[in-house]
Amino acid sequence: MTTNNNHINPFDKISGSASLAKPRVILLLFGSIALIALLLAKMGIAGIGLVLALFCGSIYIYTVFKNPIIGFYTAIGYNFIVLGIGRYVKDLPLGFGIDGLMILTFLALIFSRFRDRVDWSPANKDITILAAVWLVYFILQLANPEARMIEPWIAGRGTGFYFFFFIILTFMLINTNKRLDTFLYLWGAFSILATLKGIGQMVFGVDTAEQAWLDRGGAVTHILFGKLRVFSFFSDAGQFGGNQGYSGVVFIIFSMAKKGFPRIFFLIAGILGLYGMMISGTRGSIAVPFAGFMTFFVLRRNIRLLGTGILLVVLLFVFFKFTMIANGNAQIRRMRTGFDPNNPSLLIRKANQQILKGYLASRPFGGGIGHAGDKALRFLPNAFLSHVATDSWYVMIWAEMGIIGLILHLCILFYVIGVASFKVMFRIRDPITKLKMSALISGMVGVMLASYGNGVLGGMPTGLLIYASMALMSNPQIFEEPIIEKEPELIAT
Template sequence: MTLESNIHPFENYSGSSRLAKPGFVVLLLVVVSVFALIAAKMQLLGIGVLFGLFLGVVYLYLLFTKPIIGLYTSVALSFILIGMGRYVKDVQVGLGMDAILILTYLALIMNKFRERVNWAPAAKDITFLAFIWLCYSLFEIVNPEAHSMAAWFSGRGVSVYMFLLVPLTLMFINSNRKLDFFLYVWGTFSILASLKGIMQLKFGVDYAEQAWLNEGNYKTHILFGKLRVFSFLSDAGQFGGNQAYTAVVATIYSMAIKNNKPKKLFFVAVAILGFYGMIISGTRGAISIPLAGFMTFFVLRKNIKVLSYGVALLALVFIFFRFTTIGQGNDQIRRMRTAFDPNDASLQVRLDNQKLLKKYLASRPFGGGIGHGGVKAQRYLPNAFLSQVATDSWYVLVWVEQGIVGLLLHLFILFYTVGKASYKVMFKIRDPLLKLKIAALISGMVGVMAASYGNAVLGGMPTGILIYISMAVMLNSEMLDIPKEEIQPNPIKIKN
């Protein structure tokens, strides 16, 4: 084998050696001339376009050099894509997620072009389950009840994103450092989302957000003259649910941080702003995320004393909302309190809708087709029965679109993941700090699963993207665990 064959395709001749090649010099002159012409003709706009192209080229270089950047980018995009749609009209911004995931796979393949990609790390049970879920979703295309391919494409994220993200996560996140960076990206954009939400609450919405409200969204986002904060996410329900989810994960994760005060303070800040975001969103169902999430964490600790204190604390929270009127003058607290009222009018409407859907779906075990359920389907099927009935709940939406068969398969995947990951935390993982990290992801996921009964939280962005990545990490924890002989007697001294 020659020396040249061992050179990485992205590490061939560079720097001054390239200038000795006439072809490169000519190409450089052509590129500079074209850029100068664009800048001269389009002036300020042209400079902006050139700067954007430059950043794009730099990003692509970094992506193809380190493909894991694509996974981190998908997390960032999951937060901002929907919000971008309010400012960029007539552009399918949602395709940005598809594009970055496909580019990441391409970068992974090209990065290992000479030595071939070793897909063994992705050969896990969660990948197999994601593939089955994808196959079932593809089957829904030929569901006789489905009448719109465009509707299916709009709901593709329910399976396609899981199938694409799980293998990438298994391939890339194989160390505590990479897991930490994933959580840093998540936490950073969660902070930005909360800060944007605070701006909406204190200073009002901007022109694009006002236009979005005027399209009819004011009916669900302005109640009794008060704004339900939605930040730059899809809606207040997704904002409140995701911020509560993030707060639970960040709170528990901060406990696993030792001897790094700035890092600990960062995740504490993420948690505090996350809980505040949950409150100002006015999303009542989001309160179930910390309740179910922290209860799960207390169980995972396998400590009777901790469990007792935890149950007592959660009981006090329940009593505060259910049996007192403390803080009733606060709009956010007053709305949260209605989530504990079994006679709430909104709850009764949801139950009535579920009765209608149960009768309709009794003879349709595969549902009405992906993208065909709920008021969102009116864009494709304005006169269909299923598009006239609000689904609200994530599980009701899956049931409506994919039938009882799809719902059972979906629930099996979720509970299998939580069950197996919990077993690992309680009996398999040796590193006490890794136990806390994985327990944080499990607890957050259980909280989202609980909240998804009342709101369509789980499948939306960014929550769905974060859940899919977390599922892969939770079931691949052995890659992050330290060897038994390296465990120190005092867990505080362990460094990741």
């Protein structure tokens, strides 16, 4: 009887200890030891830090290449804290960390399936094509005759590149209910941390680095009548309030799809999210729960629930618009000003939009990526658009990419919401998947409405969360596949 040696793994013929005897391995080992010794001798404590960083970095890269989803989750977490870290760590291009993580994850995805060739078909969806069209328009903005520099375009790269590439990563990697839940657990954990950090700022005050940020100009918009507009570790209070309202809507609805501890976790994350929205003092963010929960009531296709929801929304509207109840609370008092059509801030925004309307009438492609609003001041301090506040996300798109860009952008957003809502209401049969997708749709609708008053939608961390959600809600059937497969067996039983 002969033994077939074809199935023996050739790597198993040499033991681990025997492999160390190879000259190549010995040279590599001694070379590494010599390099470490040299770094420690020359750099001291800094050398120890560098060695540890190289060691941890190598382990992380190895882990990502073994399991690319780790890179996706890291990008989500880093996306939450990167702008907050920028207050403590100066002169480092931390924003490029997102780019690096996405590139690393793509490489890991390709190499993890190197022998089999990567099957990109999961990403072959309508939204991917729309994102590609948007990316092409974004790249063509380099030829915009109004654009004066390439640096602002690079700074605004997330508007085009992150949208396209993160959607592909989501399609390729978030393809099971377990991975979807892990994504939402990670989001929920950072949302809870953000509100806790915000509560700390409100109760104990800001730290030295945050105070320095306020002193450099942040106080103009974040200290109003002696009260701090809480911003946590986000870029500003507007982004904090909008994102926490978004989290509140998503997690409160998502908790209905869970039981036991998961339900408690997501309910706590949702309630703390709405509380974070309140303490941010951002008036526009109140549109997120209003629009979000109303969307959820519509998606449920339940007349009684819809009627109850409309009544609740009307009561909240009456509370803020026509009463002075709890006006002693600074957060509620500021939220209430958002319902005043004669609010000075609103009137200034309308005046700025009229200025932009005249300027952009002869510029259908806008003034160039990164060329509008306060962020353009560091590149083009004397440019016209640099001195006209955009405030709204849509006004920013209009100013930078013109009426053509704004129409394309809105068409993409409404197409995704419309198709996803149709699937939830008339195609998905699994009630748990319906709730999960309803949570993502409702949260996105809320952010879309709030983005009329604030630049929430494309900022960090909301941007990546929205892009991932757009991919997930465009492909809901993958999360109910196990139930569909079991249906014939259940019917027979």
